[in-house]
Amino acid sequence: MTLEKLKYPIGHFLQPEEITSLILSNWIEDIARFPENLSNEVAHLSAEQLDTPYRPDGWTIRQVVHHCADSHMNSLTRFKLALTEDSPFIKPYHEERWAELEDSKNFPIQSSLQMLIGIHARWTALLKELSVTDLKRDFVHPEHGKSFLLDENIGVYAWHCNHHLAHITTLKKVKNWK
Numbered sequence: 001m002t003l004e005k006l007k008y009p010i011g012h013f014l015q016p017e018e019i020t021s022l023i024l025s026n027w028i029e030d031i032a033r034f035p036e037n038l039s040n041e042v043a044h045l046s047a048e049q050l051d052t053p054y055r056p057d058g059w060t061i062r063q064v065v066h067h068c069a070d071s072h073m074n075s076l077t078r079f080k081l082a083l084t085e086d087s088p089f090i091k092p093y094h095e096e097r098w099a100e101l102e103d104s105k106n107f108p109i110q111s112s113l114q115m116l117i118g119i120h121a122r123w124t125a126l127l128k129e130l131s132v133t134d135l136k137r138d139f140v141h142p143e144h145g146k147s148f149l150l151d152e153n154i155g156v157y158a159w160h161c162n163h164h165l166a167h168i169t170t171l172k173k174v175k176n177w178k
Contacts, residue, residue: 001174006055009166013159019151024135027158032124034161035116038068041168042109049177050109054167059099061171064164066104067095069112069119075157076123082139082150083126089140127154 016023042050042065050062059067074093081088098104135151148156171177 001170003055006170007058008163009170010159010162013156013163015152015155019135019155024151024154027154028124028127030158030161031120031127031154034068034165035113035120037161037165038065038116038168039113041165041172042113045177049175052171052175054171058167060105061168062106062109063099063104064167065109066107066112067099068161068164069115070098070104071095071160072116072119072123072157075153076119076126078139079123079126079150079153082137083130083134087138087140087147089142092141092143 042061045061050065051060053060054064070093078090081090130150135154136149138147138149140147
């Protein structure tokens with residue numbers, strides 16, 4: 001398997017030309033199901049397996065789980081800022097540095113799995129109630145120097161869930177872990 005395929009097992013996010021209500025509904029469902037899907041994939045892994053990188057020079061499964069909690073916590077905050085302020089500038093964070101902190105590298109994953117359950121329950125409830133006007137609200141990401149609409153960002157995070165889930169499922173297949 002190529003390094004690119006290991007890094008992007010489901011490919012890069014491709015935004016559809018038109019974001020329909022059916023597409024949005026599917027994306028929200030992916031976000032809603034993610035904590036359970038992730039928990040099911042990591043539930044029976046040993047500490048050694050959790051500390052296995054999903055690709056050469058990549059994060060370990062443990063770091064991926066903690067990264068998802070960190071990233072999705074930030075995303076929920078960004079959605080709430082966009083819904084309550086006019087085109088707010090969000091605070092970026094250095095995810096690669098966060099992944100090197102002690103709580104990402106060596107801490108048990110249970111706390112992050114629990115965080116994801118709570119974050120995704122609230123996030124999903126919020127997403128399901130967004131109006132057409134709400135979906136067109138935005139935030140500005142200073143690193144990219146552009147605005148991101150909420151409807152597009154729902155797709156990015158549905159992809160993000162499936163992307164990291166595929167890191168784990170691909171590694172499990174390659175290693176023949178049940």
